[in-house]
Amino acid sequence: MIDVQAVVSDGHGVLSLRQFSLGAPERGEVLIKIMASGVCHTDWDVARCQWPFILGHEGAGIVAAVGPEVDNLSIGDRVVLNWAKPCGTCYYCERGLKPLCENAADVPHERRQWPSDCEQNPAVAFGLGTMATHTVVAQEAVCKIPENSSVSFDGACITGCGVMTGVGSVLRTAAVEKGSSVVVIGCGAVGLSVIQGAKIAEAAQIIAIDLHENRLDMAQQYGATDVWHANRDDIGLRQAAVWVKEQTNGRGADYAFECCAVPALADAPLAMIRNGGTAVGVSGIEEEVTVDMRLFEWDKTFITSLYGRCNPSEDFDRLFHEHSCGNLLLEEMVTHRYTLEDFQQAFDDMLSGKNAKGVLAIGANL
Ligand SMILES: [Zn+2]
Numbered sequence: 001m002i003d004v005q006a007v008v009s010d011g012h013g014v015l016s017l018r019q020f021s022l023g024a025p026e027r028g029e030v031l032i033k034i035m036a037s038g039v040c041h042t043d044w045d046v047a048r049c050q051w052p053f054i055l056g057h058e059g060a061g062i063v064a065a066v067g068p069e070v071d072n073l074s075i076g077d078r079v080v081l082n083w084a085k086p087c088g089t090c091y092y093c094e095r096g097l098k099p100l101c102e103n104a105a106d107v108p109h110e111r112r113q114w115p116s117d118c119e120q121n122p123a124v125a126f127g128l129g130t131m132a133t134h135t136v137v138a139q140e141a142v143c144k145i146p147e148n149s150s151v152s153f154d155g156a157c158i159t160g161c162g163v164m165t166g167v168g169s170v171l172r173t174a175a176v177e178k179g180s181s182v183v184v185i186g187c188g189a190v191g192l193s194v195i196q197g198a199k200i201a202e203a204a205q206i207i208a209i210d211l212h213e214n215r216l217d218m219a220q221q222y223g224a225t226d227v228w229h230a231n232r233d234d235i236g237l238r239q240a241a242v243w244v245k246e247q248t249n250g251r252g253a254d255y256a257f258e259c260c261a262v263p264a265l266a267d268a269p270l271a272m273i274r275n276g277g278t279a280v281g282v283s284g285i286e287e288e289v290t291v292d293m294r295l296f297e298w299d300k301t302f303i304t305s306l307y308g309r310c311n312p313s314e315d316f317d318r319l320f321h322e323h324s325c326g327n328l329l330l331e332e333m334v335t336h337r338y339t340l341e342d343f344q345q346a347f348d349d350m351l352s353g354k355n356a357k358g359v360l361a362i363g364a365n366l
């Protein structure tokens with residue numbers, strides 16, 4: 001048993017730093033010493049889901065111990081965690097849809113022993129719980145960082161959710177072709193990752209749309225070729241859509257990605273694409289919205305993109321390769337780092353839109 005400190009929610013949005021005891025990894029499990037954890041909007045949602053949770057699902061660190069029957073991992077390996085944890089053999093895994101895995105591996109709750117004054121034993125966000133000094137996860141959650149990669153733990157951890165979702169949405173979900181025109185609505189961490197993915201895909205035109213000038217400046221640094229400063233009076237971004245059409249030979253873009261998580265803009269990508277084009281809902285809006293079906297005219301496609309259809313065993317290697325080649329900026333996206341104790345400030349700054357990406361630097365990574 002080791003003592004662990006973790007950021008824990010009470011189910012109603014109140015967070016605190018709590019201590020518990022973590023058991024040694026058992027069959028197929030791995031003990032990770034966490035070095036960095038990204039702060040993602042989904043953590044904020046998890047903190048309000050009526051049950052206490054150890055937060056965090058973007059983690060990078062070092063393998064501290066392995067249980068029996070763990071292949072391909074050794075103590076000291078630098079790793080990043082993925083929340084798909086695909087079994088590899090179920091209906092969806094066989095069809096290459098790993099984030100939809102029906103048997104995603106998890107670690108039994110008994111591995112974590114809470115103090116006796118703890119009323120409800122917290123669950124573990126995404127089976128990872130990365131806002132902690134250590135965690136025990138299933139080996140399917142662990143991806144080795146290539147030994148020749150110079151990526152820092154800060155840069156590596158953000159690939160675990162936001163960067164993978166953005167880049168994967170371009171390369172896997174939409175499979176953007178070379179020479180395409182691409183619109184990105186919302187230039188936070190996921191939107192900036194879509195822009196970088198579009199650049200990797202060699203899109204000819206990358207049009208970035210955001211309310212904030214500083215985010216549009218970043219969008220240009222990451223590869224946007226055109227930017228549109230949106231304003232809140234532009235309902236459904238229809239004025240922006242007229243401008244997008246003008247920029248794309250009067251037809252509309254080949255692809256448009258919604259990365260802003262604003263329900264009123266759920267249909268905005270449909271208004272910006274050409275006939276036969278593809279709109280991608282990346283942010284995962286989970287509300288009822290009204291959509292004018294004429295926006296689908298003609299032959300337009302709308303797809304959602306869970307975790308960028310990530311295949312962990314291939315895609316993290318790809319991201320770290322692109323990072324090594326200078327095609328994927330990771331460390332630059334981390335605009336602020338915090339201590340584990342400073343978690344509240346990290347969440348406040350995320351909600352105010354101050355950061356492209358905030359990271360909790362943990363352990364010797366401080
Ligand atoms: Zn599976």
Ligand SMILES: [Zn+2]
Pocket residue numbers: 040041042043057161162
């Ligand atoms: Zn996330």
